[in-house]
Structures are given as C-alpha cells and as structure tokens.
Amino acid sequence: NAGVTQTPKFQVLKTGQSMTLQCAQDMNHNSMYWYRQDPGMGLRLIYYSASEGTTDKGEVPNGYNVSRLNKREFSLRLESAAPSQTSVYFCASSRDRGSYVQYFGPGTRLTVT
Amino acid sequence: AQSVTQPDIHITVSEGASLELRCNYSYGATPYLFWYVQSPGQGLQLLLKYFSGDTLVQGIKGFEAEFKRSQSSFNLRKPSVHWSDAAEYFCAVGPGTDSWGKLQFGAGTQVVVTP
Numbered sequence: 001n002a003g004v005t006q007t008p009k010f011q012v013l014k015t016g017q018s019m020t021l022q023c024a025q026d027m028n029h030n031s032m033y034w035y036r037q038d039p040g041m042g043l044r045l046i047y048y049s050a051s052e053g054t055t056d057k058g059e060v061p062n063g064y065n066v067s068r069l070n071k072r073e074f075s076l077r078l079e080s081a082a083p084s085q086t087s088v089y090f091c092a093s094s095r096d097r098g099s100y101v102q103y104f105g106p107g108t109r110l111t112v113t
Numbered sequence: 114a115q116s117v118t119q120p121d122i123h124i125t126v127s128e129g130a131s132l133e134l135r136c137n138y139s140y141g142a143t144p145y146l147f148w149y150v151q152s153p154g155q156g157l158q159l160l161l162k163y164f165s166g167d168t169l170v171q172g173i174k175g176f177e178a179e180f181k182r183s184q185s186s187f188n189l190r191k192p193s194v195h196w197s198d199a200a201e202y203f204c205a206v207g208p209g210t211d212s213w214g215k216l217q218f219g220a221g222t223q224v225v226v227t228p
Binding site for chain 2 (some may be wrong): 002017033038041042043044045048058090099101102103104105107108
C-alpha cells in the first residue's frame with residue numbers, strides 16, 4: 001500500500017516548455033487535489049477532483065490544466081511553463097468530498113528557468 | 114474573508130522543552146481544524162483533527178491541540194520535544210464558504226530543535 005505517489009520527484013524546465021506531473025493513489029479514494037507550496041504562503045489549491053470524471057478550479061488555477069484519468073490517477077499539466085510556476089507541487093487524496101482528511105504525496109520540486 | 118494565521122514563522126526549541134505553535138482562524142462558522150507536519154523533503158502528514166466535541170484533541174507523536182472558540186484559536190502543543198520533531202507545521206481549516214471539502218492552509222511554522 002503505497003498511498004499517494006507522484007512522479008517525477010524533481011524537474012527543471014525552460015520557460016515555455018510543457019510537462020505533466022503524475023499522481024496516483026491506491027486507497028480507493030474518490031477525491032483528489034493538486035497544491036503548490038511556496039515559501040511563506042503555505043499550500044494553495046490549484047485544482048481538485050471531487051470524483052472520477054469531474055474537475056474544478058481551486059485558488060490558483062491559471063497556467064495549469066488537469067485530467068482525472070481514472071479513479072486512481074490525477075495529472076497536472078503545465079502547457080507553457082513560466083518562472084512563476086517554480087514551486088513544490090503536492091498531490092493529495094481524500095475518501096470523498098465530505099471527508100476533510102487528506103493524504104499527501106511526497107511532492108515534485110519544479111524549477112522553471 | 115476567511116483566513117488562517119500562524120503568527121510564528123520560525124521557532125527554535127531545545128530538545129526536551131515544551132513546544133506550542135499558534136493558529137488563529139477567521140471563519141463564519143465553527144470550522145473543522147487540522148494540524149499537519151511536513152518533515153524535510155516529505156509530504157504532509159496529519160497530526161490531529163478537530164470536528165466537534167471535546168475541545169482538547171490528542172494526535173500522533175505525542176501532540177495535542179486545544180480548540181478555543183472564544184479566541185478563534187487551535188494551538189498545537191507537545192510537552193517534551195524530540196530532535197525528530199524538527200519540521201514544518203501547518204494549521205488548516207475547512208470547510209470554505211462553498212461548504213465543500215477543501216482545506217485552507219496557514220503559511221506554516223518552521224520548528225528547529227537544538228541539542
């Protein structure tokens with residue numbers, strides 16, 4: 001039982017490049033989330049998926065897209081990376097939208113130069 | 114507007130000493146309250162949560178937190194800190210105004226433990 005896994009762990013991109021961050025959970029959770037963590041700002045919600053087949057914007061969605069591929073997987077895509085997207089990205093999951101207990105992956109450290 | 118404030122950005126504590134981390138919130142109703150810990154290079158792990166009932170909540174790793182409605186606070190405490198408690202601690206609250214299962218996180222408090 002791995003919980004929430006994320007790939008890659010580290011990534012360096014040049015401005016304008018695109019990439020997809022992968023997230024998978026094996027806890028049979030319905031809801032999944034993408035956050036970014038920046039110094040002094042805590043975690044901010046980018047996008048979330050209440051259940052398979054649905055996605056919604058969070059607090060800071062600009063410059064990102066998501067795909068809920070199936071119940072297990074929730075990916076985050078940067079179409080044209082910008083230096084402002086340099087951050088640590090965390091994926092999380094919860095049993096359902098009524099459960100506020102979230103389980104986090106180990107994070108992806110992204111640097112955009 | 115809803116907000117979560119952790120007034121202390123950085124705290125240094127001696128091993129064996131007590132620790133208290135502050136968290137204040139501004140919400141229209143009684144929120145659900147959480148403390149998470151992030152060890153270096155790791156994801157966040159839930160320490161404890163408060164939904165309702167007894168205002169003193171026990172969590173993992175010897176931590177506890179007390180909900181004080183009158184002060185809009187949910188402070189985290191540990192009587193005797195171990196070197197392994199060095200980490201960043203986040204207070205979080207939910208639900209938001211749309212009453213969905215989203216959490217709002219504070220900016221975090223970095224805890225350094227000295228020998």
